[in-house]
Amino acid sequence: MKKCIILANGKPPQKSIITFFQKNGYDTLICADGGANSALKLSLTPDYIIGDLDSISKAALKKFENKSKIIQHKRQTDTDVEKCLKFAINKKFNEALLIGVTGDRLDHTFCNLGIVLKFFAKINLSLIAENSYLKPYAHNVELKSIKGEIVSLYGFDSKTKITSKGLKYPLNNISLPFGKKESTSNVSNSNRVCIKIKNGVIFIIRDFNTMRKHGLFQFD
Template identity: 35%
Template structure:
């Protein structure tokens, strides 16, 4: 059975309505350290708070004093890595990360690697007001609105990429960060299929309609 967790990180949060929707769709809500400040601001009560606790406000700690808190001071991992590791140990295998992007650029870039690092132990997606990012693995298949925008973003050299259902198809081709990417493609039929034989490939899907 799929167990869905929402991680609220300490980056730029999405709008309140989107974050509250993500919370309702999740079985478990955990905050990564300062992400608890966002949860409090948006009226969301988490089930746990995990991290080194150096970004959480005193007021937040007081308001969430009954919420289990798990301090992890390991300096070899980021707050997001800490909370993803903890969430996987709790047997949640589908993880949505909100507020995982924005603010410090080094944190944003570092956080993107989390999707590859923890695959296939967990399927992780990042969601913000504009869209969502996920890790392709070796194969991804999904339904999407006709005409909607998708992008393929290589984290390194990706080879053997084949797609179906996109306006600009790829057939056993290569994408590489800094040389060739697959931004702003368009869905023309369902299901959309993406296969990659080698490398770490991210999929971005632009939101359609109100969020």
């Protein structure tokens, strides 16, 4: 199982978050252009730096020019994060964790959430934003949980039907169309949360620190 971390040019994450995933099999670090600046600040060495290279600092470029594989794509028809994902798919990576894809620019954040929807069928994707862990699902899933864990669910259209077991506020074959209905801050009341999904995709967002503390990540 090949796994990679894609570090973008948004708000830098805590280094401990990256090292946690590196210790759990995400052993290739790909920086999306200016994500290399964050890698430099965090004393991390990327395996690859990919993008149009208009955001990487001179200091980062000098630091990594002989240590990382630098791949420049000047095309402007896709974002640097998309370039990294296309590279990962081409290199047969099975999973990619997106970090640094949120921050001060709401348009960039919104774009990157859209990229998750665009690519999740081609590569197993997850995303870290601050202390939140987001993962898309288009199939039935059983989540390892603890009582009291916050579990938020978001759908996108009225066709997608969701049924839950193990949540305080149960969902029974209902849709969560974006902008109309959601299941924010639902609460686990079991050590297993089962979600059945029909005809679409949903985002499930959980707290990273809770998951790490209680061993709730289900790594393959």
